[in-house]
Amino acid sequence: MNPVLQASPLDPLLAPLYVLLDLWSAFMFLLWDLTGLALLQYQFLHRAILVGLCIGVMAPLIGTFLVHRQLALIGDALAHTAFAGVAVGLFLNAVIDLGVSPYLTAVVVAMLAALLIEVISETTDAYNDVSMAIVLSTGFALGTTLISINAGGLAVGINQYLFGNLSTVSPENAAILLVLFAVIVATVALTRNQLLYVTFDETAAEVSGIPVTWYNRVMVMLTALVVVGAMQIMGVILVAAMLVVPVAGAAQISGSFNGSLLVSIVLAELAVLLGIGVAYYAGATAGGVIVLVAVAIYVLAVVAGKVRTALGDDEAPTLGAIDAGDEPTSD
Amino acid sequence: MTGPQSSAASDAAARNGESPAEAVIDVSGVDFGYTATPVVENVSLTVAPGEYVAVVGPNGSGKSTLLKLMLGLLRPDEGAVRLFDEPAHAFDDGDRIGYVAQQASASTEMPITVREVVKMGRFPHVGFGRLSTDDWEIVDDALATVGMGDFADRRITNLSGGQRQRAFIARALASEADLLVLDEPTVGVDAESVEAFYDLLDALNERGITILLIEHDLRAVTDHADRVVCLNREVYFDGPTTEFVESDALARAFGTTASIVGDAG
Numbered sequence: 001m002n003p004v005l006q007a008s009p010l011d012p013l014l015a016p017l018y019v020l021l022d023l024w025s026a027f028m029f030l031l032w033d034l035t036g037l038a039l040l041q042y043q044f045l046h047r048a049i050l051v052g053l054c055i056g057v058m059a060p061l062i063g064t065f066l067v068h069r070q071l072a073l074i075g076d077a078l079a080h081t082a083f084a085g086v087a088v089g090l091f092l093n094a095v096i097d098l099g100v101s102p103y104l105t106a107v108v109v110a111m112l113a114a115l116l117i118e119v120i121s122e123t124t125d126a127y128n129d130v131s132m133a134i135v136l137s138t139g140f141a142l143g144t145t146l147i148s149i150n151a152g153g154l155a156v157g158i159n160q161y162l163f164g165n166l167s168t169v170s171p172e173n174a175a176i177l178l179v180l181f182a183v184i185v186a187t188v189a190l191t192r193n194q195l196l197y198v199t200f201d202e203t204a205a206e207v208s209g210i211p212v213t214w215y216n217r218v219m220v221m222l223t224a225l226v227v228v229g230a231m232q233i234m235g236v237i238l239v240a241a242m243l244v245v246p247v248a249g250a251a252q253i254s255g256s257f258n259g260s261l262l263v264s265i266v267l268a269e270l271a272v273l274l275g276i277g278v279a280y281y282a283g284a285t286a287g288g289v290i291v292l293v294a295v296a297i298y299v300l301a302v303v304a305g306k307v308r309t310a311l312g313d314d315e316a317p318t319l320g321a322i323d324a325g326d327e328p329t330s331d
Numbered sequence: 332m333t334g335p336q337s338s339a340a341s342d343a344a345a346r347n348g349e350s351p352a353e354a355v356i357d358v359s360g361v362d363f364g365y366t367a368t369p370v371v372e373n374v375s376l377t378v379a380p381g382e383y384v385a386v387v388g389p390n391g392s393g394k395s396t397l398l399k400l401m402l403g404l405l406r407p408d409e410g411a412v413r414l415f416d417e418p419a420h421a422f423d424d425g426d427r428i429g430y431v432a433q434q435a436s437a438s439t440e441m442p443i444t445v446r447e448v449v450k451m452g453r454f455p456h457v458g459f460g461r462l463s464t465d466d467w468e469i470v471d472d473a474l475a476t477v478g479m480g481d482f483a484d485r486r487i488t489n490l491s492g493g494q495r496q497r498a499f500i501a502r503a504l505a506s507e508a509d510l511l512v513l514d515e516p517t518v519g520v521d522a523e524s525v526e527a528f529y530d531l532l533d534a535l536n537e538r539g540i541t542i543l544l545i546e547h548d549l550r551a552v553t554d555h556a557d558r559v560v561c562l563n564r565e566v567y568f569d570g571p572t573t574e575f576v577e578s579d580a581l582a583r584a585f586g587t588t589a590s591i592v593g594d595a596g
Contacts, residue, residue, distance in 0.1 A: 209424060
């Protein structure tokens, strides 16, 4: 089974990652030998599974910081602008034979849109539904227009971007995703303190010397990266679900922030793996199945959260006196 | 209603004998309005290291706005604000300021424990790094100080308003700042704890920490602060608490009906 082998100008840059993909594939073949799971025999599914696993980490990782600032819908807006980016890429490939993956142009356009949303919100002092809706529709309108201008050849290819597709994850796109994944995880790992403070209490974060505006910009741009990365499997229309649904589930069953981060990743990975499995055996589209599984997990999490509250380990702890005499803090 | 008592302000500055260079906070000739209508007008005041200053004034008098100007969260239309001798808006030495906001500035739905909130007080010290054992000790001590040790692993959204406010006070303590800025910190805290909380502020002030308190509860102010700034758009009074109690600034700033509740002692 030969993957779609198309030469890309980025191939020399991505070469080390292709080695990594081969290693991963070898590992999957080994797993196939051990388990006999039929879906593990296809190399394109190996890549899809790897991409899915990365999505399962990075989407809830970023989503946690978005959802708790009531920015759940920003992923949706950026996905639609990313679609415009895809259209730009397809257009350029058709017109000037650029030969790069449309996902790369999607990255560029979505990041610009992310900055635009952020700057609009800075000047109007609020993230508002209206500006988000305008950016969203503009992106989608631009995308459909570009595609219709170039109709014929292009219209064939857009379903995979709208709905995602397991079988079109080319080595190049998988490698691009690995790069996005590394950038996202490294940025969050480095700035987790600042991101947490800004998410929880923007004013206090500002007072404590954190340049809040810059972190907000970083956050929306990371969101754009996640959205484009996850689009390959999830599709434009459903990609936002991965940012939101596992995070909402985790918030139901976890009391601490670090705990909720971890739980949301576990829930997302569950949804991705179960979703890809079910989609393969049922012959359904993976994006839809993954989201349905994620929502089912969310419902279970809500029930589990309610049951736990009802059963309650809730002996109210004793509230101590405020201690003025002692040293409030020691060195 | 007479005009603002600007002479009292300059008297206070003269009495303190501070030059602006040494001031923790230096506000000079500040005007600010969200719209064309000024919310804060021609305000000048200086807070010297180790002072315990309370800003009082009726609702809508611009107290919180003045605080935001002092912290550099807003930039004045006219005049200048300096924080530790740097322009306030450019000040980023976050480990020098502990801040307790009015309720509701923080997220109310996020899953996060009390200890994780107090931990944020250490962020200006650790930057991109991890909290050391010492940092965690400071966090736990701050929790113990506000009597919330048993609540450390509770989710903050499940707490009462007063308990939550204690957690924010603990966060400010954990920052080990030179300057504590508190915006009506005891709203929602039960009466008994309020008294203990002000005793805690007194103790901190005795150890040399500068305290700037925005407060609605006039008795707390007259019992504890050394100096009172009475604000209603303009500064109506700025001087020692004892003089404030005897002056008519309160009546002028609040209108005629206000009086200091209880015995100012």
